Amino acid sequence: MMKWVIDVEEASFDELVLERSHTLPVVLDIGADWCSPCRVLTPVLERLAHDYAGQFILAKVDADENMRIAGRHQAKGFPTVIAYSRGVVTDRFHSMQTEGFLRRFLDQLIAQHAQATPEKPMKETAL
Template sequence: METEIEIKNNKFNELLELSKKVPVVVDFYADWCMPCKMLKPILEGLAKEYNGKFVLAKVNVDENSEVASQYDIMSIPSVKMIKNKKVVGEFMGAQPESVIKSWLDEKI
């Protein structure tokens, strides 16, 4: 199973279906956002480290405004965990790896 996927507006329903099988961590970001750039390698590294315990989905808010609006994304980076088509956890801003690991362990 892939540990990372890039999501477009028309593919988000597939992501929701996937969330019935495995938790999906959705990273809402923009290319121009510096905190997003800081968070990206942390999330990518954790997706590899957790090896299939969750899937990391990346949503560029500039290219996928429908999805960002649907999930009330007001600031980025914004990260949400989806299980069984429902948001079960979220955080905003670039966080230290240790904080994100604790969040993942609690939510997975």
């Protein structure tokens, strides 16, 4: 498994998502094995994580095994994808999206992360 694609559980969430998002943006992919759109989206996100070669971390969450994470993020449908930068949620989307949309989403997240500093923190978006 690539170091920029990780599996996250409730016990490791703070360390693997919140703490790491201060160094690199983290894309949280909340899905389930039974979810058809998830089975399409997750491999695309994994490929993009490889293509972007460490510009962001893809953190995958199995919603059935980690219902608290899904609940905390108000995931009403799957897949739910949430962007974290510097410890806060900065963007999100639901359902399958085109690769063009995903690349724009990632490019914007990476650019925002690079511009944020302790003096000029990220704007948190509502869940």
